[in-house]
Structure formats: structure tokens, C-alpha cells
Amino acid sequence: MITVENLSKRYGSTTAVSDVSFTVEPGSITGFLGPNGAGKSTTLRMLTGLTPPSAGRATIAGKKYADLPNPGRVVGVMLDAAAQHPGRTGRETLLLNAALLGVPSSRADEMLEAVGLTPAAKRRVGQYSLGMRQRLGIAAALLGDPAALILDEPANGMDPEGIRWMRGLLQDFASRGGTVILSSHLLGEVQATVDRLVVIGGGRIVANGSLEELLAGSGTLVRGLDPVGLNQALTAAGLALEPLFDGALRVDATAEQVGRAAAAAGQVLLELRESDGAGLEELFFQLTSPTAAAA
Amino acid sequence: MAITEITSPVAAAAPGKHRAAVATSLPPARGQSFLKLVIIELRKSVNTRSGQVLILGILALALAALTWELTHLGDGKQAFDGYLGAASTGVMLLLPVIGVMAMTSEWTQRTALTTFTLSPRRIRVQLAKFVSAIVLSVVVLSVTVVLAIAGTALGGSLSGDGASYAGFGGALAGAYLTTALNVVMGAAFGAVIAQTAVAILVFFVAPTAWALAGPALFKSNADWLDVFGAFGRIAERNLNGMMPETLTAIGVWIVLPTIVGLWASSRREVK
Numbered sequence: 001m002i003t004v005e006n007l008s009k010r011y012g013s014t015t016a017v018s019d020v021s022f023t024v025e026p027g028s029i030t031g032f033l034g035p036n037g038a039g040k041s042t043t044l045r046m047l048t049g050l051t052p053p054s055a056g057r058a059t060i061a062g063k064k065y066a067d068l069p070n071p072g073r074v075v076g077v078m079l080d081a082a083a084q085h086p087g088r089t090g091r092e093t094l095l096l097n098a099a100l101l102g103v104p105s106s107r108a109d110e111m112l113e114a115v116g117l118t119p120a121a122k123r124r125v126g127q128y129s130l131g132m133r134q135r136l137g138i139a140a141a142l143l144g145d146p147a148a149l150i151l152d153e154p155a156n157g158m159d160p161e162g163i164r165w166m167r168g169l170l171q172d173f174a175s176r177g178g179t180v181i182l183s184s185h186l187l188g189e190v191q192a193t194v195d196r197l198v199v200i201g202g203g204r205i206v207a208n209g210s211l212e213e214l215l216a217g218s219g220t221l222v223r224g225l226d227p228v229g230l231n232q233a234l235t236a237a238g239l240a241l242e243p244l245f246d247g248a249l250r251v252d253a254t255a256e257q258v259g260r261a262a263a264a265a266g267q268v269l270l271e272l273r274e275s276d277g278a279g280l281e282e283l284f285f286q287l288t289s290p291t292a293a294a295a
Numbered sequence: 296m297a298i299t300e301i302t303s304p305v306a307a308a309a310p311g312k313h314r315a316a317v318a319t320s321l322p323p324a325r326g327q328s329f330l331k332l333v334i335i336e337l338r339k340s341v342n343t344r345s346g347q348v349l350i351l352g353i354l355a356l357a358l359a360a361l362t363w364e365l366t367h368l369g370d371g372k373q374a375f376d377g378y379l380g381a382a383s384t385g386v387m388l389l390l391p392v393i394g395v396m397a398m399t400s401e402w403t404q405r406t407a408l409t410t411f412t413l414s415p416r417r418i419r420v421q422l423a424k425f426v427s428a429i430v431l432s433v434v435v436l437s438v439t440v441v442l443a444i445a446g447t448a449l450g451g452s453l454s455g456d457g458a459s460y461a462g463f464g465g466a467l468a469g470a471y472l473t474t475a476l477n478v479v480m481g482a483a484f485g486a487v488i489a490q491t492a493v494a495i496l497v498f499f500v501a502p503t504a505w506a507l508a509g510p511a512l513f514k515s516n517a518d519w520l521d522v523f524g525a526f527g528r529i530a531e532r533n534l535n536g537m538m539p540e541t542l543t544a545i546g547v548w549i550v551l552p553t554i555v556g557l558w559a560s561s562r563r564e565v566k
Contacts, residue, residue: 049415050408050565066415069326077412083405087343096342100335100413103321124344140409145321 001026001148001179006056009042016042018203024181029174031194032183035288039203040183044152048077060148072101075148076141081133086126090117090136093125094143101144111139130157148179155189167193187280201288215279220255223248223271233265250275327414329423336427340397349393350435356385357439361446372459373450376466382443383470386436390474391481394428395494398485407565417561425482432478436471469530476526483549486556502548522548
């Protein structure tokens, strides 16, 4: 649905984005991760026709963004929720977009209802909190009932309720066949929301695959009654491990291997589970550290 | 860790399944006609607090000027073009500011991000802004004209000498032409200088500075770039045989900034 092929962008002698290619399929939510300055926003801007690429192409439903006669009806974009005129009311902002998209004004009221902004609809956007502006931005992106969503930091500034609401909204959108690509720095939230990951570092793609596959092998988390003894027992069994700050150990092995090694040494276990929390963050740093980028 | 590549994509959750119908089914997606773009731009100029304040300010100035005229009635018949001149002071000063802001506020308020995402073909949008600025100026001026007519009539009955509408057509034509030219020049400056405050400042300072300093520096050659002179001649609909000077002034002060501004805004990075 969204296809990026060999996209590059050079500013003078600096290459911001180099030969980036990936595809986002319908019915999936793809997380687009990368450190600041890695080229995420530049890639998204090339995708939405705001920045002309130096090379390569990006298409949505087979067409370049600028060739879509009314792009908001095909893909809803929210790149910066703070980029709204503070002197306009929330409702008027949506009504304006609705008129441009060719949808009835009742749709604007529906969207205000859906994002929970109806009480604040008649207030000026300048008086909105950051979370309210984000909600308005989402409402604007969904206004044209698009088949795809491109969101840059959608959960920025939202409280936990807002974040959970957003997750539900996006998963519902994808389950009905929609395509979502979102970039975010909230790795925990990304892990809870997305099906696939595209990671960009130093202007290049460093990972592209399903969340499960990329995180597989991130190991097992184990906590024992006697942390030092457990550490020794597992090391003696030849398992590679890494102590975590709270006394637990992350082991590059299956739960069964850890269990057997601990049992063989008579170590009592308090916790034994798949290590997922540390997984994405660890993966992110492994992929985007300067040495990895050079590899 | 080696780069991980997936060769076969994960199967879509619901391949080929259409999105569920929305509560109200939407009309089919159509392109954005130029007329629609102009209407949207008109809405944008008046649905913000700053736009509303400016327009009300213009009308308030007109009312204040007319009140002054009515409280300082001159002798003889009350002349319409005098009342119109007084009432349109605000128009001449502030309407071009609306023209400037139509072009610059997208960049200073950063709404360019939304505007150019929803309408990626920027030149059309910018041209629609020019047209909407002209339409808005015509509407505001018309309201001012009505107020001036009322003022003239009132003044005529108050002074007891009656009102004179001599040169009505000429005064109107002059007013509409001058206003439209000023607004277009404002918009042209706004197209080139994408910062509201700087654009407004340059708009007020530059042509005036030239009008003051030009003749001293360049003698009669200054006429070639004297844009206010050009406006005056166009408003009088009498070029005094100065067609080339008039065209050059318009070309340099309006056409050139417009072209440069349209080109620059098409390529400007939207942050």
C-alpha cells in the first residue's frame, strides 16, 4: 500500500537519507524507529510530498503523493500536531479540512466525538493542551476516512489514558484493513502496538521485519533467590548472560535451558519468563549505535 | 548483530477485506477545484482571531473617520469622494496586511505543514491565496463604500446643504483599483518574505522609502520604479503617456516578487 524504493535525500554534501526501501502492507501497523537525526522525519516528508527526494520514489496506493488529486481521502497524515493555527477553534480547523476533502461537516463533528474533543470544540486551539492538539491532529488525519495513516510521534504529550486510547484506535483501524506507519520514541508503546518494525540509523535502513522475528532470541529473564549463585550456575553451564540493574539476569537461552541449568545447581528461581521489555530497547541500541551503522 | 532482512512480508491481517463502512457514508473523493481552494483560503482569512481583528479594525477605522467627518462638517455640499477618502484610510493601510498575512501566516504559524499535505500542488494554493485576498478586499471595500454613502447622505442632511455624488463612478473605480493593487502587492511581498512581521515591515517601508529617496537620487528616472505613482495613474485611469514607467513599476514591485515568491515557496522545506 505504501511503497518506498531507494529513497535518498542529500542536502549539499550531507546525505540525510540513503537508499531507503520498505513496504507497508494493508492491515498492519508498522513502527518506524530511529534516533534523532537518523532521517525518519525526512523520509516521512518525502513520502508526503513535502520534500522532493534526491533519488528514488515513494508511492501510496501506487501513485506519488503529489499525484493524488485529494490525498487526504487516501492517506491521513499527522506530522506535527503543534502545527495548527492557534487563533482558530478546534471545530473550525476540522470544518476547514472537511470542506477541502469534500466530506460533510457532520463528519467533523463525528471525529471530534471520536477523539473526545467535543467539549473543547468551540475553544481556540491556542488554549488546548498538547494532548488535545494531538487528538485534534488525529481527528484531522481520520477525517477523510483514509485507507492509510502516516503518523509522526502520535502519542507525544499524551497521558496514559490517551496512549491506550490511541493504541486501541490504531489497532481497530488496522484490523479493518487500514495501513498504518507511525514513528515514535516510546519503545514500550511501540512494542505494544505494532506488528512490524522498520529501523533507520544514519540515513539507512538497519532492520525491517515483523516485531516477533526481530525480537526473537532476545532471551529469557530469570530472577533467583541467590542472585550471585544463580549467575555462577548459569555461567558454569556455558550460557551467556547479562545482569540487569534490578538483580535479574537476561540470558541468551530458552527458558528450558535456564531452568535445567538452575535446577542442576540447586538454585531456587523466583521468576522465569521471556525477556521482552529489555528486548526492543536493546535491539534499538544494537542496531543504531555508531558501530552498527558502520557495519 | 547483522542486519535483519525479511524476504517475505507477513500476510496482511485481512487481505482484500474492505474497510468497514463509516457511520455516514462519505461522498466519493474528488479533486480540489481552484474555486474550492479560493473559498477555503477566504475562510482561512476570516476564521482566525487575527483575521477577524484586522477586518473589524478596518471597519472601525472607517466608522471613526466618518464620525470625524460628520462632526467637522465643511461648508457647502457634502462631497462623496471626500467621505470615501476618509473612510477608506483604514482600508488602504490595513487590507494589504491581510494580503501579506494570507501568504506568510502559513509559514510562521506552521500550518503550511497541514496545508501543503492536504494540497500538495503548492502553486495552485498560492494563486488561490492571491485571488482570495483580492476577493476579500473587494468585499471589505464594498462595506466601506456603503458606509461612506450613508455618511455622505447623513452629512448632507445634517449640514443642510445636501450631498454631492459627483465623480461617484470615478471615485469608486479608483478606490477598487488602488485597493486591489495594494493588496496584491502585499501578497507579493508576503510570498517572498515568509515571515509575517518582516514582510509587513518591508511592505510599508520599501515602496515609501523609494518614493521619498528615489527622486532625490535618480531625478526623473525614479519614476520608473515609483509604484505609488503607478497606482495613482491607474486609479485615475490616465497614464499621462507613462505606460512603460507604469508597467516597469508594477513589474518590479508586484510581478517580480510574486514570481520569486511562488518559486521560493514551492521549494521551501516545510518544517
